[in-house]
Amino acid sequence: MSDKIYLDHAATTAVRQEVLDAMLPFFTEHFGNPMSVHSFGREVTKAVEASRETIANCLGAEPKEIMFTSSGTEADNWAIRGFAQANSKNGQHIITSSIEHHAVLHTCEQLEKEGFEVTYLPVDSEGFVDPKNLEEAIRPDTILVSIMHANNEIGTIQPIEELGTICRDKKVAFHVDAVQSAGVLPINLKELPVDMLSLSAHKFYGPKGIAALYVKKGTRIKPIIYGGGQERGLRAGTHNHAAIVGMAKALELAISEQEEYAKKITDLRDMLIDGILEKIPHTRLNGPRGDKRLPNNVNVSIQYIEGEGILLHLDMLGIAASSGSACTSGSLDPSHVLLAIGLSHEIAHGSLRLSLGRENTEEEIKRVLEVLPKIVKNLRAMSPLYQG
Amino acid sequence: MSDKIYLDHAATTAVRQEVLDAMLPFFTEHFGNPMSVHSFGREVTKAVEASRETIANCLGAEPKEIMFTSSGTEADNWAIRGFAQANSKNGQHIITSSIEHHAVLHTCEQLEKEGFEVTYLPVDSEGFVDPKNLEEAIRPDTILVSIMHANNEIGTIQPIEELGTICRDKKVAFHVDAVQSAGVLPINLKELPVDMLSLSAHKFYGPKGIAALYVKKGTRIKPIIYGGGQERGLRAGTHNHAAIVGMAKALELAISEQEEYAKKITDLRDMLIDGILEKIPHTRLNGPRGDKRLPNNVNVSIQYIEGEGILLHLDMLGIAASSGSACTSGSLDPSHVLLAIGLSHEIAHGSLRLSLGRENTEEEIKRVLEVLPKIVKNLRAMSPLYQG
Amino acid sequence: MEYTDKVMDHFMNPRNVGEIQNADGVGEQGNAKCGDIMKLYIKVEDDKIVDAKFKTFGCGAAIATSSIVTEMVKGKSLDEAMTISNKAVAEALGGLPPVKMHCSLLAADALHKAIIDYKVKNNLPVDKCDECDTCCHEDHIHEEEN
Amino acid sequence: MEYTDKVMDHFMNPRNVGEIQNADGVGEQGNAKCGDIMKLYIKVEDDKIVDAKFKTFGCGAAIATSSIVTEMVKGKSLDEAMTISNKAVAEALGGLPPVKMHCSLLAADALHKAIIDYKVKNNLPVDKCDECDTCCHEDHIHEEEN
Numbered sequence A, B: 001m002s003d004k005i006y007l008d009h010a011a012t013t014a015v016r017q018e019v020l021d022a023m024l025p026f027f028t029e030h031f032g033n034p035m036s037v038h039s040f041g042r043e044v045t046k047a048v049e050a051s052r053e054t055i056a057n058c059l060g061a062e063p064k065e066i067m068f069t070s071s072g073t074e075a076d077n078w079a080i081r082g083f084a085q086a087n088s089k090n091g092q093h094i095i096t097s098s099i100e101h102h103a104v105l106h107t108c109e110q111l112e113k114e115g116f117e118v119t120y121l122p123v124d125s126e127g128f129v130d131p132k133n134l135e136e137a138i139r140p141d142t143i144l145v146s147i148m149h150a151n152n153e154i155g156t157i158q159p160i161e162e163l164g165t166i167c168r169d170k171k172v173a174f175h176v177d178a179v180q181s182a183g184v185l186p187i188n189l190k191e192l193p194v195d196m197l198s199l200s201a202h203k204f205y206g207p208k209g210i211a212a213l214y215v216k217k218g219t220r221i222k223p224i225i226y227g228g229g230q231e232r233g234l235r236a237g238t239h240n241h242a243a244i245v246g247m248a249k250a251l252e253l254a255i256s257e258q259e260e261y262a263k264k265i266t267d268l269r270d271m272l273i274d275g276i277l278e279k280i281p282h283t284r285l286n287g288p289r290g291d292k293r294l295p296n297n298v299n300v301s302i303q304y305i306e307g308e309g310i311l312l313h314l315d316m317l318g319i320a321a322s323s324g325s326a327c328t329s330g331s332l333d334p335s336h337v338l339l340a341i342g343l344s345h346e347i348a349h350g351s352l353r354l355s356l357g358r359e360n361t362e363e364e365i366k367r368v369l370e371v372l373p374k375i376v377k378n379l380r381a382m383s384p385l386y387q388g
Numbered sequence C, D: 001m002e003y004t005d006k007v008m009d010h011f012m013n014p015r016n017v018g019e020i021q022n023a024d025g026v027g028e029q030g031n032a033k034c035g036d037i038m039k040l041y042i043k044v045e046d047d048k049i050v051d052a053k054f055k056t057f058g059c060g061a062a063i064a065t066s067s068i069v070t071e072m073v074k075g076k077s078l079d080e081a082m083t084i085s086n087k088a089v090a091e092a093l094g095g096l097p098p099v100k101m102h103c104s105l106l107a108a109d110a111l112h113k114a115i116i117d118y119k120v121k122n123n124l125p126v127d128k129c130d131e132c133d134t135c136c137h138e139d140h141i142h143e144e145e146n
């Protein structure tokens, strides 16, 4: 990576060396199928179940409540579709927010086409769901509420506990997309009123292709992938056990370093936010400040210019950032999250997300603060909207 | 592995060292998200697209026709459910066979619950689908036929070309589960009348957690996993690019060694089949002989005893085998495949699958032929069914 | 799914395999269709089981439970033997994988049947044994099948 | 999605950025809501475009197409310039990613509008340009968005 600066950790992270080391024996040596009745299978079963236990411990869950999937996206799809289909006789109404990840939103939209009704709760200018709005939106036929823990674009941390308590009181199931927060924020499912929770390893220095859905004991959910009897008959497909081992290792490391990491990264984050707002006129921070913001998320709107141009210039200097969610970067529409917090299309187009990670340093932040103002100046000089 | 003998390659294979080597840089070094607009993303996009092209070339397909999924199971689910849902206005009838993998059968059964009609074609005593039966089963409202290339339990290779021609003539889409055959048998989609085809890397010395669905240009299919715009908006979830790279490498190696490998392994297979039938009385071969059988598959029924006992004894000697599909080994019902070819429950319970692979040697086969008769004798002495 | 060492020991080195010629009681449980048949032979003297042998067609657990049940009953009175439950058989083996629990059912049932067979042959009063009709149990626990 | 070297060159070193004071024709296309606005200024002498400048709010492709279109028109007669198509602009850049094709549409349209503006101001006959109403095109090619 040499002198490149990676500031797109919300899109994905590198596998940590310790994690890769833990995975390596499981490719060529311990490669069996855990469903098999022989030593090659048993040794893998042991590794899979030990990993499940580690992950459960990290989250305050029971091992049986952890189900492996291939991605956070699959976990979100499964939680929502699987629950909706298993419980549709109790009602066909689902509640979510307008700033969820597309894995949640597009699943909900598809369910609407299949006859479910979905309410998309608005958020305030910092991206918060108002618990009162949730309370009012719950109807007798509401079966499920899905609200993300932390937003992937603007870093807003939702009042999960409060929202979950409302759901519990009204006897509605509560799913939390914790893909951005797992490993970064503490999550204790022993105490949180949460029925399902998604997490994805590649966001916390684990491998891609592996994720998990926490499904609280007693929660009825149908499979979305049918086949062999893996995951207690609920999610078929040969276990990706090397990745499972890596996920457990990565989460364990993240949890053990969490406090220290959060402190360091919050300092860098605030340095970056303050620096940008100070050095570049006509900018605004998207999402809240302080401890209700993901410690590694910076998202600013830079008026009069379009985000991709900034990304390209940064990229030429070896700095990797994103404009809105990585998953929508190929799209032309401005981020649905930025529109939902009230930005105009024009301003939403000029957003820049810098998401920090373990290896980032103060020097790197300083370098960004040095080059970014010049890039912006350059692009603004070209903009018909900027009256310098 | 020392002196262990692995004869369960149909369940899964070890990652080849060359494959792991190809994957390694993509965990810690080239780790970006291919959806991102920066060099970390671009280098990964290149690797993913190059892998797609390699796989396409291996199969005689176009790169755009290769879609990555997380498992053969997901590919099968997607092909059947995705096609059924996208084309249900043309009809709601699906045809498959009674010896498909559970990934196909359970998906079909679920679709039946949702209103589709499914015909399960019978097979003959060697496991072949009769093309005449297919022709007769196709109705005006038939939209899809799904027949596996090679059976995972008894190795029967179906007359895919003939079956596909019937489908094409009747304008019905044709899906082929090639999870057991890809990399082992030649597959040329330029010439085969096939619209969709599933393959899974961990069956040909690639990593677990990655597979592909070939979707012929012009085939309408709906997603089963919604979210970001990956795979042209048809299959969401961050790309598991290290595994994708590994899959391409593994398939490329398998194809380049295919002829030589098939020859070697067929000899070992026949040596094993002949040896068992000769040395152990009251045994029968399940599936055909010759070139209509997977070159690496041996499946025998050993009368009067139950399969698990044999597996456990073999395992104690370091020999890994399976009794029916690995995916159903935890189940108590005898294999649906063995029942479908006409075996009684009792005989089906006593089946043993030995599936060979790259590293197996003649010496290993000899060792199996030495110990297996003793194990069988032992267990039969304990059996109330055996009148010695 | 994993067997305990004790299960593996009884599977690899089953005790009391065979038939008892002129057995005082014989119990058969299961059928080949389900994948397990157990045949249990007992020799009775003074209301005590003095010998027991078995023949079993079945999985590792079926063979191990057969083996241990023959050990458990030897020296026990008929009444004592009748109280040996499925749970006790499983526990004596250090537990069985959930998916295999039905095999311990089979062993106790075969034993109870052998005792009833003896009692009937000897015109002794028989308490109805309700549990003896287990086969291809509907409640196979598929959930736990890993 | 990947840009050609030529696109990156025109993006990093855009030619003819700026406004022309007292331009003979000005064309504006797109709007900020869609994420791109292009403003194209031309100077005309003897029916020939002798200078062109642009200002653009937009993505990399929008800036690169703006830059190259100003190069392409210089020295061309108005009629020649009017025939510069979207396709030609994209081709001049060595191609654009499918998802970005609409940006080349924008550039040609702004050019055509600037020429029409000149003609209207100078009371010259104007051929109707049908293509000039592109914005937030419904046909954004989402299929190719990798």
Ligand SMILES: Cc1ncc(COP(=O)(O)O)c(C=O)c1O
Pocket: A010, A011, A070, A071, A072, A073, A074, A076, A101, A103, A148, A150, A151, A152, A177, A179, A180, A200, A201, A202, A211, A327, B236, B237, B238
């Ligand atoms: C909040 C959120 N949910 C879901 C996902 C999807 O996770 P994955 O990339 O593992 O499919 C992401 C990542 O892009 C995310 O940020």
Ligand SMILES: Cc1ncc(COP(=O)(O)O)c(C=O)c1O
Pocket: A236, A237, A238, B010, B011, B070, B071, B072, B073, B074, B076, B101, B103, B148, B150, B151, B152, B177, B178, B179, B180, B200, B201, B202, B211, B327
């Ligand atoms: C014929 C067949 N189809 C599908 C599958 C499922 O593939 P995977 O293990 O990749 O989910 C298998 C493997 O178990 C198989 O043998």
